Amino acid sequence: MRIYETTFIINPQSDDATIEKHVGDIKDIITNTNGKIINENHMGTRRLAYEINKLTQGYYATFLYEAPTEVLPMLDRHFKVNEAYIRDLTVRIECDPEDYLKQQDPFGKHGSERRHDSSGPNRPSRETASDTEDSEKAVEVETVPEDVPTEKTPDEDTQKIDTPSEDKPSDEEL
């Protein structure tokens, strides 16, 4: 048994029930192969950084799970034959999944609205800065509000930890 994280993008141009079914299918494949879902996150519809199959948006979902390696070709086949999935990526997680989740905040506040946690208590909420230093700091770095271009950061603290790309990236580059 190994720990994997599979993230995939579904064509958002179908009704919610269909999308949920596509997400559920992935879950079923994992559980039917003796896999165990550790965390489930529906990030919802997001803008794609580039067009895929003429689409500009996609519905994102991700599963963190423990499963035997046989699950990988099964998922692969499912992603391949079903055109609803426009992208998928599976990575192996080599560290403790709890630690892994602690350092995650997929899509920040945006994602939390549509989050369906199978194991809610695992995620420290952004407000309750837990006593583990790591997660506390991780939240700190991510205080830039979503969809705000990185040029302007209202928060002073954030600016300190920001890259030079903030103010004068081109000067450095040219």
Add this chain to the structure above:
Amino acid sequence: MAVIRGKKICRFCENKINMINYKDERILKRFTNERGKIIPRRVTGNCAMHQRKLTTAIKRGRVLAIVAFEAESYR
């Protein structure tokens, strides 16, 4: 804010971040320039280990269309 040369600290080390989330658009964007290229660590001051992790994260993020591969017009 300009980088003070010779006094760069790795921001990931500083904040004790071990893993870099490839689904976090903000982190990935912060370390790529407007053309989508990964900013070299001589500019950002990242340590080798974190730059390596960051590079992996950015490349994964590109696969998932969280960040662009290159040179798209700035949105």
